[in-house]
Amino acid sequence: MSRRPAPLRPRPTATAPLLVALAVIGPLLAACGSESVGAGSAGAGGGAGAAASPTRTPVADPGMDGVRITSFTVPGDSAISAAYEVTNDGTETLTYSVIFTFTSSDGGAMDNKDVTVRDVAPGKTVRGTVRADQLPSSAPLVTGAKVFRVLKVPAAEAPAEPGTCPASGxxxxxxxxxxxxxxxxxxxxxxxxxxxxxxxxxxxxxxxxxxxxxxxxxxxxxxxxxxxxxxxxxxxxxxxxxxxxxxxxxxxxxxxxxxxxxxxxxxxxxxxxxxxxxxxxxxxxxxxxxxxxxxxxxxxxxxxxx
Known part of the structure; x- marks a missing residue:
């Protein structure tokens, strides 16, 4: 069964909604950011009281379907981020579509990011970083991140990367x-x-x-x-x-x-x-x-x- 992305926590102010909640995995992923492996969105995330220098915390995450978060970083002047790795334990090269969710201290979803990791060969591990969008100072602090959903398709059948053209034209x-x-x-x-x-x-x-x-x-x-x-x-x-x-x-x-x-x-x-x-x-x-x-x-x- 497909899983729905976790709904995003609204801002505590009445005049500035935080993010549009995600309703279904495919048609309603509009609230997700989109990143390629190793790329991230600019800007700082989290609320007031962020540390003056980046603080990286290792994460003991069992992950999901070969995808796990390995560390979580609270920024100084950069964005809140999470390092992840994708390991292909199968027998064919796969392209992964992953939703990462940044969470507050009570587990509420603050931001969802949709990341595509392409062409992971059997037995190989690919590492990257996903970054949260900048949140307002009034928002609850982002204190963690988790893997919410993993989909994977044979690399030969994956949609072509934007800006590229397959051999078929x-x-x-x-x-x-x-x-x-x-x-x-x-x-x-x-x-x-x-x-x-x-x-x-x-x-x-x-x-x-x-x-x-x-x-x-x-x-x-x-x-x-x-x-x-x-x-x-x-x-x-x-x-x-x-x-x-x-x-x-x-x-x-x-x-x-x-x-x-x-x-x-x-x-x-x-x-x-x-x-x-x-x-x-x-x-x-x-x-x-x-x-x-x-x-x-x-x-x-x-x-x-x-």
């Missing part, structure tokens, strides 16, 4: 999504980052995968979203979409997270093929499908230039 990714009144929408993005024209028609092909990246059963994948909702407009028929280098297309995943009788279904991984024969890309939007048993898919549509 086609980059597939998923966005953070949107949610309102139980309705969820996640966008799939298809970018022609290569040098040749690329044409796609119809719907992206999906495989829903569980925590062990095994197929999820009992969910009907629908062409279109009208059976889920009509609030987003009528379904449009699929049409050929030709992308010149630098152009993009989008498709939508639409569902409701209604929970009634039965066991709720959470889908941490979605393996996507732009069309039959295309190389698979595994994205991690975190679909909280409730007990609805349905996922609507909208066809590829060319992205209009702004």
């Amino acid at each position: 086609i980059r597939v990714s998923a966005d953070r999504g949107d949610a309102a009144m139980g309705l969820r929408v996640v966008g799939l993005h298809l970018d022609n980052c290569g040098t040749d024209t690329y044409t796609v028609e119809g719907y992206p092909l999906l495989e829903l995968l569980d925590d062990d990246r095994e197929p999820v059963t009992g969910v009907k994948i629908l062409d279109g979203s009208n059976e889920i909702t009509t609030g987003a407009g009528p379904d449009e028929p699929p049409r050929p979409v030709t992308l010149k280098p630098g152009e993009s297309a989008t498709a939508g995943l639409v569902w409701r997270n209604t929970t009634q009788s039965g066991t709720p279904v959470n889908v941490p991984y979605v393996r996507v093929r732009a069309q039959p024969g295309a190389a698979p890309v595994t994205v991690t939007p975190g679909l909280d499908l409730g007990t609805t048993g349905k996922l609507g898919v909208r066809p590829w549509k060319k992205t209009e230039l702004q």
